[in-house]
Amino acid sequence: MTLRIAYSPCPNDTFVFDAWAHGRVPGAPTIDVTFADIDITNGMAERGESDILKVSYAVLPWVLDEYALLPCGGALGRGCGPLVLSRAPGLDLRGKTVAVPSERSTAYLLFRLWAADLVPGGVGEVVVLPFHEIMPAVRDGRVDAGLVIHEARFTYPSYGLHCLADLGEHWESSTSLPIPLGAIIAKRSLGDDTLRLLADSIRTSVRMAWDDPEASRPYVREHAQEMDPAVADQHIGLYVNEFTADLGEDGYAAVRGLLTRAAAEGLVPPLGRDALRFLSYVSED
Numbered sequence: 631m632t633l634r635i636a637y638s639p640c641p642n643d644t645f646v647f648d649a650w651a652h653g654r655v656p657g658a659p660t661i662d663v664t665f666a667d668i669d670i671t672n673g674m675a676e677r678g679e680s681d682i683l684k685v686s687y688a689v690l691p692w693v694l695d696e697y698a699l700l701p702c703g704g705a706l707g708r709g710c711g712p713l714v715l716s717r718a719p720g721l722d723l724r725g726k727t728v729a730v731p732s733e734r735s736t737a738y739l740l741f742r743l744w745a746a747d748l749v750p751g752g753v754g755e756v757v758v759l760p761f762h763e764i765m766p767a768v769r770d771g772r773v774d775a776g777l778v779i780h781e782a783r784f785t786y787p788s789y790g791l792h793c794l795a796d797l798g799e800h801w802e803s804s805t806s807l808p809i810p811l812g813a814i815i816a817k818r819s820l821g822d823d824t825l826r827l828l829a830d831s832i833r834t835s836v837r838m839a840w841d842d843p844e845a846s847r848p849y850v851r852e853h854a855q856e857m858d859p860a861v862a863d864q865h866i867g868l869y870v871n872e873f874t875a876d877l878g879e880d881g882y883a884a885v886r887g888l889l890t891r892a893a894a895e896g897l898v899p900p901l902g903r904d905a906l907r908f909l910s911y912v913s914e915d
Contacts, residue, residue: 633820633828636664636671637684639853640780641862642869646703648846650835658831659824665853667761668812669732681817682828687810687885688736691898694905696817698825699885701908703814703832706873706881711798711809712737713783714744715768716775719792725754726774731761736811737779739892740797746895747800765789779811783868784861807884808873822909829908836875882906 637643649655651663664680672689674680678696690699714728723745730738733756745753754774759767764776769789778786786793798809816828839846854862873881885906893900 631824632660632662633681634664635661635682636666636674636680638667638671639665639855640869641850641854641857641865642705642874643684644850644853645839645843645846645866645870646832646836646874648835648849649838650831651849654838654845655831655834657827658834659827668735672732672734675815678817681820683815684812685815686732686734686736687813687888688739688892688898689734690813690815690885690905691889691893691901692734693815694901696819697815698818698908699906700814700816700825700829700832701877701881702829702836702875704810704874704877705812705869706808706810706877706884707869707871708802708808709798710783710811710868711796711801712740712777712779713786713793714741714775714777714795714797715765715782715786715789715791716794717768717771717791719794721775721794723749723753723775723794724751727755727757728753729757729759729764729767729773729776731759731764731777731779733758735779736888737777737797739888739897740801740809741777742895742897743891744795744797744800747804748795765791780869781857781861781865784864801888805884805887807887808880810881810884810888811869813885825909833875836870839870 650658668686671683672685675683675685675693764778767773768776768791801809816825889901892898
C-alpha cells in the first residue's frame with residue numbers, strides 16, 4: 631500500500647517525517663511525498679486531493695467530514711506563535727494595510743482574534759502575499775505591517791523590522807493553552823485500522839528523529855534550501871515538541887478553544903461535538 635502525503639519543506643516537517651519517508655519505520659505503509667506550502671495543502675484538503683496532509687488547524691471546520699485529525703505529527707507549542715511586524719515600533723494598526731500569508735491559516739485566525747481585542751475599530755485592508763514576500767513588502771513600505779510565521783521569528787531583525795505583537799503570547803496569556811498551528815489529517819475512508827497505523831508510524835518517526843537527530847539532517851538541509859543551519863535547528867527545537875508526539879488533553883483543548891472562539895467571531899463554521907474525535911483514542915466528553 632502506497633499512500634499520498636503532502637507536507638511542507640519546512641525543517642519541522644522534514645525532521646518529523648524523515649524516518650518514515652525513507653522507509654526506516656518498521657511496518658509503516660509506503661508514502662509518496664509531495665512538498666507544498668501550507669496554503670497549498672489547505673486547498674488540497676478542501677478538494678480531497680491527498681490521503682494524508684499537513685494543514686492549518688484553521689481549515690479543519692471545512693474538511694473534517696472527509697478527513698480525521700490525527701493525534702500526532704502536527705505543530706503546537708508555547709512561545710512559537712505568529713508575529714505582527716512593522717518598520718516603526720509601536721505602529722497603530724487602525725486603518726492600516728496588513729499583509730498575511732493566507733486567510734485560511736491559523737496565523738490569520740490568531741491575528742483576527744488579537745485585533746478584535748486590541749485594535750479598536752479594526753485594521754484597514756488585509757492583503758494576501760506569499761510568505762517569502764511579506765517581510766520585504768513591510769521593509770519597502772508597500773504594506774504597513776505583516777503577519778509572519780515559522781523562521782521569520784528568528785530572521786525579522788535582519789530586515790530592520792520591529793515586532794508589534796506576538797500573537798502566541800496573547801493567546802497563551804488569555805487561555806493558558808498551547809498555540810495550535812499545523813495539523814496532520816488523513817482520509818476517514820482509509821478505515822480505523824489504517825488510521826491507527828498512520829498515527830503509530832508518525833509517533834515512531836518522531837521518536838526516531840529525536841533519538842538520532844543526525845540521521846534527518848540531510849533531508850532537512852535538502853529542503854530547507856537557503857535557510858541557515860542554525861536557524862533550521864532553532865525551528866525544529868521550537869516546533870517539534872511533546873505535542874508532536876501526542877496532542878494530549880491540552881492539545882485538544884487548544885484546538886477546540888481556537889476553533890470555538892473563531893466560530894463565535896464568525897470566522898469559521900462551528901464544529902460538531904465529535905468533529906475532532908480520532909477513533910476511540912480521546913474522549914470529547
